[in-house]
Amino acid sequence: MNPSDPRVVLQQRREKLAQHFCGPAILWSGSESPRNFPANRFPFRASSHFLFFAGRSLANAAIHLEAGKLTLFMDDADANDALWHGPSPRRQEIAKQMGADQDYPLSKLASWTQDVATIPVQDSATRQIQEKQIGRTLGSAKQLQGHNRQLAKAIVAVRMIHDQSAISSIREAAAVTVKAHLAGMTATYNAQTEAEIRAAMEAVIMAHNLTCAYNSIVTVQGEVLHNQSYHRPIRAGDLLLADVGAEKEGWASDVTRTWPISGSFSSTQHDIYDIVLAAHDICIAKAAPGVEFRDLHLLAALTLAEGLVSLGILKGKAETLVERDAHALFFPHGVGHLLGLDVHDMEDLGDLAGYAPGRKRCDRFGLGFLRLDRPLQKSMIVTIEPGFYQVPSLLKNPERQSHYQDCINWDQLVKFKDVQGIRIEDDILITAKGAEVLTAALPSVPSQIESYMNRCI
């Protein structure tokens, strides 16, 4: 069979799992979550762990995995279903397409659950079914114990290093994401609100029949890190921060660009942007197998600190400022994270994927939000996303103000008040010797962004 045949891909994933985990496991796909009444539902998204091994988004299904074998459990659609949802493939056909060894209706699942390991699904309706079928409560996916934890560790090992099929899907998602961001830049000229730019960007993703990997951030208030409102008018002096990514067959991309509404960065915006871009570029240049991701984070922090010192916003020696976490006043999140079937890949498992065994989140202000602390390996995909933000809840916090009093030149900072939030985020595939930027087609240099935005005027 062709190595890109989905059955071969799935077989290889199962075999890798079997190398890391002995014993049976069952993974549930989940069900559609109701929105405001049972028939009006959010679009279905299968559990990522299920999707990885099943290769197909099936609602109300489960797979049993053991020693490289796959057994599919699901029910065929009933006769009435065809009127409302059209003809559906039969379980047997689906099982064949995914290379399952056996397939059964869900009613047979009960006799397969003894001593199996599992990962709790996200939607709580299915979680209740899962716990009932498995005969015990599961607790949080972040704090698994015993063989469930062993299974989770094995899944982390397999999902973290992407196979060609995964890389190819993320590449496609990234390509559409690039188009979405270009459409956003193009739409800015005639837009009056954030919502209009968001619409132009998501329309590209939708037109390619993909979904968004996460709720888009498209805002002139980029200092609110997870801003998910879009009602604000946009004005000529504003920067727009757009964090929008497409998802292809479950595989995510995650890209941020920041551009000027007017089509031209002001000199203060340009100055800060260049610093963020320098941090972005140096992290990508240094990314390679064996490199500690935490060191990239600290490198981004140092680059930002140096730049802010050179602009007179921070005072002192950059190394010392980073040791004191002064950079985190302006860059309060981590420089990136794993990317895969989840935009923060496997974050349902807490830090099991993000943190190497034995490592834990640090409570330092400048490191606490770092989602990834591992040496990079070939075929990992990560984001690199340094930023600069003026967050009132940080900068106006009296304790932080007094703690960092000697570090900040407030009079100088005030000159940069037209720079509320900047983030530059790309998706990076770790290769044998370095890194490939999957989103390289999207301009990140100010002059390129400006000329793209102004090409039609």
Place this chain on the structure above:
Amino acid sequence: MNPSDPRVVLQQRREKLAQHFCGPAILWSGSESPRNFPANRFPFRASSHFLFFAGRSLANAAIHLEAGKLTLFMDDADANDALWHGPSPRRQEIAKQMGADQDYPLSKLASWTQDVATIPVQDSATRQIQEKQIGRTLGSAKQLQGHNRQLAKAIVAVRMIHDQSAISSIREAAAVTVKAHLAGMTATYNAQTEAEIRAAMEAVIMAHNLTCAYNSIVTVQGEVLHNQSYHRPIRAGDLLLADVGAEKEGWASDVTRTWPISGSFSSTQHDIYDIVLAAHDICIAKAAPGVEFRDLHLLAALTLAEGLVSLGILKGKAETLVERDAHALFFPHGVGHLLGLDVHDMEDLGDLAGYAPGRKRCDRFGLGFLRLDRPLQKSMIVTIEPGFYQVPSLLKNPERQSHYQDCINWDQLVKFKDVQGIRIEDDILITAKGAEVLTAALPSVPSQIESYMNRCI
């Protein structure tokens, strides 16, 4: 205070409720449902019952209603929240804006739950909290008992007859929906796939910072009633069926148009379209207070049957064909439904809203899918949506074929194979003497659709 002040509107809703229900009630808003990991969530949509009385989409909140008084229970955002989500209004401020009589943190809710009536929320995570706080299991919202059922009946009475604020929101949702459909018609000329047309339509809704009231149907396979895939290429001879509606502050619109990909209906498409349009127009012309919605449904059925007889597809007398449900071979759903905060308003309560007291779903093939069986009343909003479909699971069903053998001219039907699915759906406000079409600005006559589509060529 101004009668359109939200506090006045909400006060009036509470007072109306108190006229229909004595005793305390608590309504939960629900929480965000996770998509693939806890931090990656579907956009929040508050429970419609909560939204109606709270006037505001608040996650993780509850309101206590009694004798026209409102008590709000919710927690203030914690300090860290501002970094990720920006500053949030405090509970006290929200309570003031909604005209609440009192407000408390959620921890106080436990002492308010004795003997309260409630409606089960949709998301099962909140449902578990709700059942725990109320101290008993709730069962399905479709089969409430005791004082929960009394509360549901009272809510139905209040929500079914829309106030000016509700009508105004639905009107705005309908206006944006009209624009979305026009954008879909415009986009058809250059589109290659269903997905591209869907994107053009939903982009309009998103650009107005509204959401979709339901998952859009945009398909050349309109005979699949709830078709929610968009991957198909579109071809010149196809009809495109688009059932897309915007939601404004929770208030839904629900509109369907069917148009030819080429910009011109074929003569067979035109013939069938005219029949569906005749059914649509006559139902709207007859809609008025006191008219039984079921009679409108049967009038649509009769109009379709007459038309299909005139085209030689059905054989016999139209009245007899409708009595035998032969029309349902081509029109297997009801002619409309209540519209409000839910696109099928209050369908979470089963048929409590849709069916007048003492009435039940009929198991007749031609009536079983009728969602509304009540006399119309002033200030109800309903959809009128007759259709014609060639559904293989109905027309190729051997039992139905033999049962209706004498009714159908199969040789004639085969000539209409380029008419797979047509639906024409508008949103209708029942007025004192008749009905107002809230979506009247959207062309429904074939020549108007054709000239709109061809205006730029």
